[in-house]
Amino acid sequence: MTLSGLLDRYSNLFVKPFMIMTVSVIAAILTIAPFVIQFKTAPSLGMFKDLWFCRLWSLLGPISTKKDAIHVHPLVQQARGVVLDVGPGSGLVVNCFDKSKIEKIYGIEPCLDLHHQLHRNIRAAGLSDIYTVVGCGAEDTDKLREYGITPESVNTIVTIKVLCSVPTPEKTIESLYKLLVPGGQWLVFEHTQNRHSWLTRVFQAIYQLAWPHLLSGCNINRRTDDILANAGLWDMNELEVPKGEFHWDIIPHTAGRLVKA
Numbered sequence: 332m333t334l335s336g337l338l339d340r341y342s343n344l345f346v347k348p349f350m351i352m353t354v355s356v357i358a359a360i361l362t363i364a365p366f367v368i369q370f371k372t373a374p375s376l377g378m379f380k381d382l383w384f385c386r387l388w389s390l391l392g393p394i395s396t397k398k399d400a401i402h403v404h405p406l407v408q409q410a411r412g413v414v415l416d417v418g419p420g421s422g423l424v425v426n427c428f429d430k431s432k433i434e435k436i437y438g439i440e441p442c443l444d445l446h447h448q449l450h451r452n453i454r455a456a457g458l459s460d461i462y463t464v465v466g467c468g469a470e471d472t473d474k475l476r477e478y479g480i481t482p483e484s485v486n487t488i489v490t491i492k493v494l495c496s497v498p499t500p501e502k503t504i505e506s507l508y509k510l511l512v513p514g515g516q517w518l519v520f521e522h523t524q525n526r527h528s529w530l531t532r533v534f535q536a537i538y539q540l541a542w543p544h545l546l547s548g549c550n551i552n553r554r555t556d557d558i559l560a561n562a563g564l565w566d567m568n569e570l571e572v573p574k575g576e577f578h579w580d581i582i583p584h585t586a587g588r589l590v591k592a
């Protein structure tokens with residue numbers, strides 16, 4: 332292995348995860364003052380975590396979105412019909428939707444502090460007339476029902492860097508699967524456990540001790556591709572490692588399209 336190859340691997344295993352965790356600690360520090368000012372009465376840990384994530388995503392989101400645009404944009408452009416945009420965050424990729432193919436979009440975003448930016452990006456993308464923001468987690472089927480999101484009512488589910496954070500992933504992903512009509516599609520760009528390098532898996536397991544606490548419940552080594560594959564019957568499962576990722580990547584992805592049988 333060349334010296335530059337060695338440096339790449341060192342940076343991937345140590346520098347990249349430590350930088351992400353350091354940015355998160357900085358975001359927590361930057362959140363303390365606005366939190367104290369904003370919540371003079373009855374502040375809670377949940378409120379702090381929401382504001383913290385909001386701050387963190389304002390720092391990391393644009394970099395991450397730019398880096399992954401080559402994979403994410405063509406994927407999101409395939410959305411059609413009634414669309415469930417799960418965890419849109421601040422709406423950094425809503426501009427990728429092709430409005431001509433879409434009837435309605437529901438953005439399921441539990442972090443209420445991100446809604447202001449999300450609405451702003453929806454307006455900028457010209458989607459205000461078809462995009463409704465729903466303030467709950469994807470697992471909250473009662474709330475989704477209030478919006479008419481019921482089994483077999485959705486043509487496309489979009490999840491971009493979200494399933495690493497949902498609670499009880501098997502249950503949540505199965506209940507999302509049920510919302511798709513037969514022939515409906517699920518567009519996925521998610522990070523997963525590394526399957527190709529045991530050394531990277533060991534490091535992922537070590538980072539996982541702190542990762543969910545520092546990164547708003549995100550799991551660095553969740554087997555999201557397997558959970559999706561086992562959520563129900565698929566006619567097509569095109570999930571694959573995006574081109575250009577190294578087999579030893581500490582934050583490898585699974586990306587592509589699944590079509591419900």
Ligand SMILES: C[S@@+](CC[C@H](N)C(=O)[O-])C[C@H]1O[C@@H](n2cnc3c(N)ncnc32)[C@H](O)[C@@H]1O
Nearest residue numbers: 418419420423439442468469491492493496497
């Ligand atoms: C890393 S951000 C990605 C945001 C956006 N998809 C993007 O690519 O810019 C993860 C998002 O998932 C949301 N999220 C976390 N748990 C969720 C859940 N149970 N249901 C829906 N969204 C959730 C978070 O609030 C956050 O906005």
